[in-house]
Amino acid sequence: MTLAKKRAITAYVFLALPLVFFIGVRFGPMLYMMGRSLTDWSLLRKSNQFLGLANFAAVLGDPVFGKAMANTARYALVGAPIVIALSLAVALLLNGIARGKGLFRLIYVLPYITPVVAVSWVWRWMYQSPPMGLINRLLGALGLPAHAFINNPKEALYSILGVGIWVEMGYCVTIFLAGIQTIPQDCIEAARIDGASESRVLRSIILPLLMPITFFLAIMEGIQFLRIFTPVYNMSSQAMGGPLDSTKSAALYIYQTAFTKFEMGRAASASLILFAVIMVVTLVQVRFFDKKTNY
Amino acid sequence: MKRFRGIGLVLIVLMVLAAQAATAEQVKITYWQYFYQTKVELMDKLIAQFEAKNPDIKVEQVTFPYESYNQKVAASIPAGEGPDVINLFGGWLPMYVKANYLQELPKAAFPASYFKSTYYPFVADSVQFGGKYYSAPTAVRTxxxxxxxxxxxxxxxxxxxxxxxxxxxxxxxxxxxxxxxxxxxxxxxxxxxxxxxxxxxxxxxxxxxxxxxxxxxxxxxxxxxxxxxxxxxxxxxxxxxxxxxxxxxxxxxxxxxxxxxxxxxxxxxxxxxxxxxxxxxxxxxxxxxxxxxxxxxxxASFWTHGIVAGVTGKKLDASVKFLKFITSPEAMEQWLAAVGELPANPKIGEKHKDDPYVSIFLKGLPYAHATAYxxxxxxxxxxxxxxxxxxxxxxxxxxxxxxxxxxxxxxxxxxxx
CATH class of the missing domain: 3.40.190.10 (Periplasmic binding protein-like II)
Structure with a gap:
């Protein structure tokens, strides 16, 4: 056996272990779930029957699921672009300062490394109506009217989304900062010598070179917001995704179907629908950004 | 001397045999409830009292957090593992009875007359489905x-x-x-x-x-x-x-x-x-x-104890005895003192008509309604x-x-x- 072959075998052996793990805890259950989505499997029932596509019809015909999907779209379509734009701006600013860079970076990354449950509850209390909520106390001190925030169906989703954005920014800023540091300084210097303005440097050098990272973050954050669960679960009263289902995400809908109604078959079909949506969205993003990153 | 030694030997053999017989006869049953500090501690005490009275029965208490309790119970069904006696919220009974999770309480130990005479009227109505009684509570709430x-x-x-x-x-x-x-x-x-x-x-x-x-x-x-x-x-x-x-x-x-x-x-x-x-x-x-x-x-609402379907033979006998004990007047008294929940038996409630808090909640019981969720x-x-x-x-x-x-x-x- 040649050395190259031996090396290849070693590599395959090492790769096989995670593969077994992946098949066991990811693909296996996923295939099982696909099968179960076609049955009336309920945790409380001892036997179950084949239903065909009836679960999918029931889920798609459920107005609450429609609402949850619309909310999910809102989380992703509003959340992902904002978090990316804000993070990019913050990263560029952070890159420009000489002193206290480490401190600022730490401040931005802190929400991301804090458990989301704790973050959600602290924000939930800050959002409370007077006399308890910090934000409303501030508004009151400034003579402004109080806001219902998470108790108003029009404001609740965005109040929760704000927390999601605040948390995700820590991650995105870090990645952007790393990306900015990989941009060759000589390109920028050459441009400056040629008389390019700062905004021209940003538009023509920094932003295009950051495109692959922006692409990566757009996909990651898109997925992140499409499956948002923890902040919604912890910030809505009794984890119901209220008021009036206005904050319920698809992931929370699936959780409730599976673990409070015990309708596992129906929950499985709902998660397959969410899976399909995430896949399509990601594929579209890949196509869109693929053209942009070919420079 | 030799004769005494012989008797001694026979005695030892007999004792060993008796001890073996006793351990062989001992039945172990499992009780599930959700975790609520005072309830869990009280149940440990009640189990100790019960085991002292019934040395041939051993009861194991298992608890889960309230948030995931229903999920644990439901998940134990397909797994085929679970308790013999279980504590459930009264509002969940229809769901579990319909799923055939609980068995009808043996009529000999729990006849209809027993429910009529020992419990507030709404209790008998809420634990009965199609003329069959499925569970018995210790305490009620108003x-x-x-x-x-x-x-x-x-x-x-x-x-x-x-x-x-x-x-x-x-x-x-x-x-x-x-x-x-x-x-x-x-x-x-x-x-x-x-x-x-x-x-x-x-x-x-x-x-x-x-x-x-x-x-x-x-x-x-x-x-x-x-x-x-x-x-x-x-x-x-x-x-x-x-x-x-x-x-x-x-x-x-x-x-x-x-x-x-x-x-x-x-x-x-x-x-x-x-x-x-x-x-x-x-x-x-x-x-x-x-x-x-x-x-x-x-x-009115209550948490109630039932016997899981599929429990038979000696385990069923032991479960019935245990259920009788934890719904007995003495258990209700201890439950009120330790947990603060009201006794499900009006006669026990009568004794507390001077307590400034308990008496008020008790007054609501005779005209209370339980929802058949x-x-x-x-x-x-x-x-x-x-x-x-x-x-x-x-x-x-x-x-x-x-x-x-x-x-x-x-x-x-x-x-x-």
């Missing part, structure tokens, strides 16, 4: 009006005189509400929390007081969608929208607001007695729920959304009550079909 004596004094009210009628309740709650310069409520006169006890208060108290029984005698037909039902919901909404004495989720929820002395009155359950007694600097009283046009009503979480959500729909979206009360009734009827029909 609602009462609780009030903060300090806040009463501040508002110039007699701290020892609670409102007795709904009209008085309205007048009192207006006097007890405080607002800041911008008109925001900063002290609720009356906490309004539909997803706490509020939905039960509307369902079993207000509806009945306004002359609209929530369900028919079979419990399968929704009957509150009429002028009286609408008037009951309107009464509740007027406190939130017209008088502005409280609103859902004020200071997180009603319990937090009352404990933080930000709500002067609340309608809460007897299970809160121990919690509220533990709050420092909180002077509070409990009163029977206010009446309306002389009509009294109350909502088919989907407790689902039915609660419908009522919570009903209030939000009117309060937050400004929809007309009559329209929302009609849609809520239709949705609840569908939930019940789907369950029984």
């Amino acid at each position: 609602l009462a009006l609780i009030w903060n004596k300090k806040l009463f004094k501040e508002a110039g009210l007699d701290p020892n005189v609670p409102p007795k009628t709904l009209d008085e309740l309205v007048a009192f709650s207006k006097k007890l509400s405080k607002y800041d310069a911008q008109g925001n409520l900063v002290q609720a006169g009356l906490a309004m929390q539909p997803n706490g006890q509020g939905h039960s208060y509307i369902r079993e108290v207000l509806f009945r007081q306004f002359g609209a029984a929530p369900y028919d005698a079979t419990g399968r037909k929704v009957t509150y969608n009429n002028a009286n039902g609408v008037a009951a919901v309107q009464w509740y909404m007027d406190r939130i929208m017209k008088d502005k004495v409280g609103y859902p989720n004020f200071s997180t929820d009603d319990v937090t607001a009352f404990k933080a002395q930000l709500a002067a009155m609340n309608i809460d359950g007897s299970f809160r007695i121990a919690t509220l007694k533990a709050v420092k600097d909180l002077e509070w009283g409990a009163a029977e729920l206010p009446t309306y046009k002389g009509v009294k009503s109350n909502f 088919v989907d407790e979480a689902g039915q609660r959500t419908l009522f919570v959304n009903m209030i939000d729909e009117i309060n937050l979206k400004g929809s007309k009360t009559a329209d929302v009550v009609a849609t809520t009734a239709a949705q609840e009827q569908k939930l019940i029909d789907d369950f029984w079909k």
Whole structure:
């Protein structure tokens, strides 16, 4: 056996272990779930029957699921672009300062490394109506009217989304900062010598070179917001995704179907629908950004 | 000497054999309940007492957090593992009985007459399905009006005189509400929390007081969608929208607001007695729920013990004995002392008619109603959304009550079909 072959075998052996793990805890259950989505499997029932596509019809015909999907779209379509734009701006600013860079970076990354449950509850209390909520106390001190925030169906989703954005920014800023540091300084210097303005440097050098990272973050954050669960679960009263289902995400809908109604078959079909949506969205993003990153 | 040695030997052999026989005869059963510190500790004590009386039976207690309790129970079914005796919320019984999770309690040990003679009337109705009895509770819970004596004094009210009628309740709650310069409520006169006890208060108290029984005698037909039902919901909404004495989720929820002395009155359950007694600097009283046009009503609920289907033979005998013991008068007494929940047997309750808190909650029991839920979480959500729909979206009360009734009827029909 040649050395190259031996090396290849070693590599395959090492790769096989995670593969077994992946098949066991990811693909296996996923295939099982696909099968179960076609049955009336309920945790409380001892036997179950084949239903065909009836679960999918029931889920798609459920107005609450429609609402949850619309909310999910809102989380992703509003959340992902904002978090990316804000993070990019913050990263560029952070890159420009000489002193206290480490401190600022730490401040931005802190929400991301804090458990989301704790973050959600602290924000939930800050959002409370007077006399308890910090934000409303501030508004009151400034003579402004109080806001219902998470108790108003029009404001609740965005109040929760704000927390999601605040948390995700820590991650995105870090990645952007790393990306900015990989941009060759000589390109920028050459441009400056040629008389390019700062905004021209940003538009023509920094932003295009950051495109692959922006692409990566757009996909990651898109997925992140499409499956948002923890902040919604912890910030809505009794984890119901209220008021009036206005904050319920698809992931929370699936959780409730599976673990409070015990309708596992129906929950499985709902998660397959969410899976399909995430896949399509990601594929579209890949196509869109693929053209942009070919420079 | 030799003879004595021989006898000694025979004795030892006999003892060893007897000990082996005893261990071989010992039956082990498992009891499940959710984790609630005082309940778990009390159950450990009761198990010790039971095992002392029944040396051939060994009981193991297993607990799970309340949040995931239902999930654990449900997940144990396909896994084929689980308890012999189980503690379930009364509102979940229809779901578990329909799934054949519980077995009918043996008629010899638990005849119908036993339920009639030992329990409050609503208990017998709620644990019986198609003429079969499936579970027996130790303790029950009712609602009462609780009030903060300090806040009463501040508002110039007699701290020892609670409102007795709904009209008085309205007048009192207006006097007890405080607002800041911008008109925001900063002290609720009356906490309004539909997803706490509020939905039960509307369902079993207000509806009945306004002359609209929530369900028919079979419990399968929704009957509150009429002028009286609408008037009951309107009464509740007027406190939130017209008088502005409280609103859902004020200071997180009603319990937090009352404990933080930000709500002067609340309608809460007897299970809160121990919690509220533990709050420092909180002077509070409990009163029977206010009446309306002389009509009294109350909502009762309970956790109850059943025997899981598939338990047979010696394990079943042991489970029956254990169930009898934990629902016995002595267990009820200990339960009241340790947990604060009311005895499910009126005769035991009678002994506590002088306790300032317990007696008040007990008074509600004879005229209390328990809801025959088919989907407790689902039915609660419908009522919570009903209030939000009117309060937050400004929809007309009559329209929302009609849609809520239709949705609840569908939930019940789907369950029984």
